Amino acid sequence: MQRTPLYHIHQQSGGKLINFAGWEMPVQYTGILTEHQNVREKCGLFDVSHMGEIYIQGPDACSNLQYLLTNDVARLQINQVLYTPMCAHNGGIIDDLLVYRLGKEQFLLVVNAANTTKDFNWIQANCSGDLLLEDRSTQYAQLALQGPLSRDVLQQLTALDLTQLKYYWFVKGEVGGEEVILSRTGYTGELGYELYLDPGKAERLWQEIMRAGREHGIMPIGLGARNTLRLEKKFCLYGNDIDQHRHPLEAGLAWTVKFEKGDFIGREVLLQYQAEGYRDQLIGFKLVERGIARHGYKIQYNGEDIGVVTSGSFSPTLEENIGLGYIEQQYVGIGNQIEVVIRRNNVKAELVKTPFV
Amino acid sequence: MRLPEELLYTEDHEWVLVEGDQATIGITDHAQAEMGDFVFVELPEAGDRFNQFDQFGVVESVKAVSDVYIPLSGEVIEANQSLLDQPELCNEDPYGRGWLIKVKLSEQTEVASLMDKEAYARFLEEVE
Incomplete structure (x- = not known):
């Protein structure tokens, strides 16, 4: 199993380590509910060094990314970040990722750990022209500092003016001396x-941030709370809510598909779906009877199968049991009643607005 | 890891307190620590009968779903209703307020097949 540069820190901090996509990662430190609440109310530090980084550079880098990705990379300014699916020709989602525009002809793709090799091979097989493509996953550690007090914590460690950094923008600079x-x-x-x-610098920066955050109540946060936090905001998790059998339109990601930008892989099929419709839609629900929905549970209406749960959990913020799932379009509508099949029992649920929180 | 002397234990990490022909059953401190924060408990009703090591309920933490198995055959006298609203009692007090069910035993000789504190402690060392 692979380990991040922060492995020893996780051990020392009481992290409970599990196998996640071939990586030995902390699922929790003090407890998922406590960690979740701490991020919503104060802040928390995550090790997400398992994420993959793929570097693309060259005169043809941008045009190739335009063809490989559904969102509009050309509109991206230098120092801007973009969320986008990468689709196969049949519209199925190969991965969802972030594009960092490092320069006019330089881009960094941040991809899901489990998909790094698959993505790299797909990109290599489907790009052409004057460009350099490199898997730089081992060259980056990645930390995430999240929560309402995260700016206050980070500002203590940098001369950069963090109030100037807008959502989905980045800067290169020094934080905590690194x-x-x-x-x-x-x-x-x-x-x-x-x-x-x-x-090589990740351990030191982790400790610097933890020290700076102490008076703000910072905590290390594991993958367990990362999952409940993202679910409450309806952020898709690859392998659960989206995969190669699902396309961006049914996943509620139509805003990341820019048909007007020109040709891209999957465009033809997705245009057809847009024009003619498609069977399923990803929806959010909450259980109105006792039970917790889990990935793979069936969704029914009056005992007939109409879909499947893709993510489900107790929501620490709402103190209700929530979930995401695909159901047939005709059953979609806020307030509609569905049933989740939990251990052979049909448990009543209701479609609700998302994000949940 | 707390392991009270007076209890018997199973390889599925349930504990049982035998008092005459009755028994109280729960899950061990080790099991609750492994699973993390409990958020849901599904228990049988009074009158339900089970054979030894039958599944009698389900406990769920934020991350995991786990079946629980009855250490001894018998008929359920009472299920811990407090857990419906406070599943966290299994984390906070696994050998006390976090008990799952009380059972009237039908085969008291089965007690011999369970582990005492020392045997369970050795078992935990082996599986760690």
């Missing part, structure tokens, strides 16, 4: 930052 890429991005729906740096 050279980083600092972006105002995250997976929690809170004010927050992600920092990319030399793996």
Whole structure:
């Protein structure tokens, strides 16, 4: 199993380590509910160094990304970040990722850990012209500092004016004495930052941030709370809510598909879906009877199968049991009643507005 | 890891307190620590009968769903209703207020097949 440069820190901090996509990662330190609440109310520090980084540079880099990705990379300014799916020809989602425009002809793609090799091979097989493509995953550690107090904590460690850093923009600079890429991005729906740096410096920066955050009640946060935090905001998790059998339109990601930008992989099929419609839609629900929905549970209406749960959990913020799932379009509508099949029992649920929180 | 002397234990990390022909059953401190914050408990009703090691309920933490198995055959006398609203009692007090069910035993000889504190402690060392 692979380990991040912060492995020893996790051990020392009482992190409970699990296998996540081939990586030995902390699922929790003090407890998922406590960590979740701490990020919503104060702030927390995550090790997300398992994420992959793919570097693309060259005169043809931008045009190739335009063809590979559904969102509009050409509109991206230098120092701006973009969220986008990458689709196959049939519209299925190969991965969802962030594009960092480092320069006019330089881009960094931040991809899901489990998909790094698959993505790299796909990009390599589908790009052409004058460009350089590199898997730089081992050259970056990634920390995420998230929560309403994250700016106050980070500002103590840098001369950069963080109030000037807008959502989905980044700067290169010094934080805690280390050279980083600092972006105002995250997976929690809170004010927050992600920092990319030399793996050899990650342990020191982690400790610097923890020290600076002590008076703000900072905590280390594991993947367990990362999941409940993202679910409450309806951020898709690859492998759960989206995969190669689902396309961006049914996943509620139509805002990331820019048909007008020109040709891209999957465009033809997605245009057809847009014009003619498609069967399913990703919806949010809350259970109105006792039970917790989990990935893979069936969704029914009057005992007939109409879909499947893709994510489900107790919501620490709402103290209700919530979930995401695909159901057939005709059953979609806020307030509509559905049933989740939990251990052979049909448990009543209701479609609700998302994000949940 | 707390392991009270007076309890018997199973390899599925349930504990049982036998008092005459009745028993109180719960999950061990080790099990609750492994699972993390409990958020849901599903228990049988009074009158339900189970054979030894049958599944009798389900406990869920934020991350995991786990079946629980009855250490001894018998008929459920009472299920811990407090857990419906406060599943966290299983984390906070696994051997006390976090108990799951009380059972009237039907085969008291089965007690011999369970582990005492020392045997369970050795078992935990082996599986760690």
